[in-house]
Amino acid sequence: MDEGPLFALPGRIQPQWTERRAAQVRAAIERRVRRRRAARWAMATSSLILAGYLGFVLLARPNPAELAIRKPASAEISRTPSTPAEPTATPLTADTELVVDPQGAGRAFVLRRGSARFVVTHDERRPFRVRVGPLVVEDLGTIFSVARLSEHELNVAVEEGHVAVLCEDSRAEIGRGQQRTFTCPAAEEHARDTPASAPAPTTPKVVDRQAAPAWRMLAERGRYREAYDSLRGASEPPVRDETHELLLAADTARLSGHSGEAVPYLRRVLVRHGNDPRAHLAAFTLGRVLLDELARPAEAAEAFERARAPRGPLAEDALAREIEAWARAGDAQRAHGMALEYQRSYPQGRRMRAVAKFGGL
Amino acid sequence: MMAFRPKLELVHSVVKPLASAPLDFDSLFERYAGHVARVAARMLGRDDADVDDVVQEVFFTALPRLGRIHSEEAARPWLMTVTVRTVHRVLRRRKWRRLLLGDSSVADVPATGVTAEQRALLARIYRALDEIDPKSRIAWILRYVEGERLEEVADACRCSLATAKRRIAAAQKFLMEVLGDG
Numbered sequence: 001m002d003e004g005p006l007f008a009l010p011g012r013i014q015p016q017w018t019e020r021r022a023a024q025v026r027a028a029i030e031r032r033v034r035r036r037r038a039a040r041w042a043m044a045t046s047s048l049i050l051a052g053y054l055g056f057v058l059l060a061r062p063n064p065a066e067l068a069i070r071k072p073a074s075a076e077i078s079r080t081p082s083t084p085a086e087p088t089a090t091p092l093t094a095d096t097e098l099v100v101d102p103q104g105a106g107r108a109f110v111l112r113r114g115s116a117r118f119v120v121t122h123d124e125r126r127p128f129r130v131r132v133g134p135l136v137v138e139d140l141g142t143i144f145s146v147a148r149l150s151e152h153e154l155n156v157a158v159e160e161g162h163v164a165v166l167c168e169d170s171r172a173e174i175g176r177g178q179q180r181t182f183t184c185p186a187a188e189e190h191a192r193d194t195p196a197s198a199p200a201p202t203t204p205k206v207v208d209r210q211a212a213p214a215w216r217m218l219a220e221r222g223r224y225r226e227a228y229d230s231l232r233g234a235s236e237p238p239v240r241d242e243t244h245e246l247l248l249a250a251d252t253a254r255l256s257g258h259s260g261e262a263v264p265y266l267r268r269v270l271v272r273h274g275n276d277p278r279a280h281l282a283a284f285t286l287g288r289v290l291l292d293e294l295a296r297p298a299e300a301a302e303a304f305e306r307a308r309a310p311r312g313p314l315a316e317d318a319l320a321r322e323i324e325a326w327a328r329a330g331d332a333q334r335a336h337g338m339a340l341e342y343q344r345s346y347p348q349g350r351r352m353r354a355v356a357k358f359g360g361l
Numbered sequence: 362m363m364a365f366r367p368k369l370e371l372v373h374s375v376v377k378p379l380a381s382a383p384l385d386f387d388s389l390f391e392r393y394a395g396h397v398a399r400v401a402a403r404m405l406g407r408d409d410a411d412v413d414d415v416v417q418e419v420f421f422t423a424l425p426r427l428g429r430i431h432s433e434e435a436a437r438p439w440l441m442t443v444t445v446r447t448v449h450r451v452l453r454r455r456k457w458r459r460l461l462l463g464d465s466s467v468a469d470v471p472a473t474g475v476t477a478e479q480r481a482l483l484a485r486i487y488r489a490l491d492e493i494d495p496k497s498r499i500a501w502i503l504r505y506v507e508g509e510r511l512e513e514v515a516d517a518c519r520c521s522l523a524t525a526k527r528r529i530a531a532a533q534k535f536l537m538e539v540l541g542d543g
Binding site for chain 1: 390394395398399401402403406408412413416417420421424471472473474475479482483486487502505506507508
């Protein structure tokens, strides 16, 4: 092409590049350098912090000694597909008292109260154990929950694997998906205050009491409304003919607002387990239900009469309530006669004012 | 000749380590900032903040790479390449601004020592250059305004020699058509 004057013109362009302008550009470059350096520092610092945090999260393992004071995470059992290398224990209720057994080298706990879930990798050389009174639950590679029901009774639910329940020489095993209640009755007998001349207790045995029904677990945790719903919804007769369970069923009905349904359970205790020491309590409770909540004073009076075991802990209260019941039933003469009896037996009685009122003294 | 040899050896032994030493940013900036600003102004057809931005960007990009450039002479083509790339970005941005915002204002072309008629002609040239592809515009400026050789144009534009020629020819043809006999 021709390099004529037309196309030579752009070559005449000369920007006003002064020292001041150059200094301004240099200052801008330095500012950008400082900003880039600060950004790199911030990036490096945050990366280090993040790496440190991730390392802490990944490497930190639970210390079994801390589990005893850990708050319960949730009452619900979450299923874990595989077991970790170290055993973990999670309390399932707020009142759970779970402590590390100092003799177990980090693989044994004592469940003093409540219930807890355990995730354990089986180690034949170091079996994992949970002690509940005289009973010991030993893992055979598993995830399981243990609930302490009483001094000598526990409930075990196995999610994975097997566990063995031990009571001295006695042993029972349960597997995945099973839930059983065990007791150590001989140990229970032994634990009671028995005379020195009493015969020696028999060898303690693990007694499998079959699976504890849901309503019972709920009632023992004080969740009476849910227990009542579960009790009503059960397909099979859910309440066994045992004093403890009948009383618990009565409490479930009564404390969930269904007092009338408590009566049959309490009557059944009196009829079938009249010699049980808890029969007086059942009779007194029956009297209260009939008098206070069902307005059936005559029947209540009979129940209170039954509760009046001589020198029993409920004798004074039962007599006073019986007087009230007879008075409400319209039998003033009988109430008066019994009031005189109360006055003789308990001259300083706590219920003297009520007795005087209902007995016409 | 006998006396000349020792002198050559002495110069060689001193220059060699200096050549391999990393470049000093201050001296590089002092030497080439004006050149970069001039090339940018000729490519952009302006002498405004865009030129300052180009100079700043070129030397900010150069700063962490100083260790890889072993002489100020070697820095020149490299700085030219970075300048071309940066100017190309500015031209593209300017083109989009014209398309989207309708910004058709033409700044005063910073030519010194030209008549009013020549200044008007210069404005026409840059208005025409605004119409062509920025890559062709840059190649044409490098070749005919800066007087670079075709190989240097290709190096600066990071393209083949054939592509550089094609871009220059396209720009030249368009300018001839638009400006006619000038």
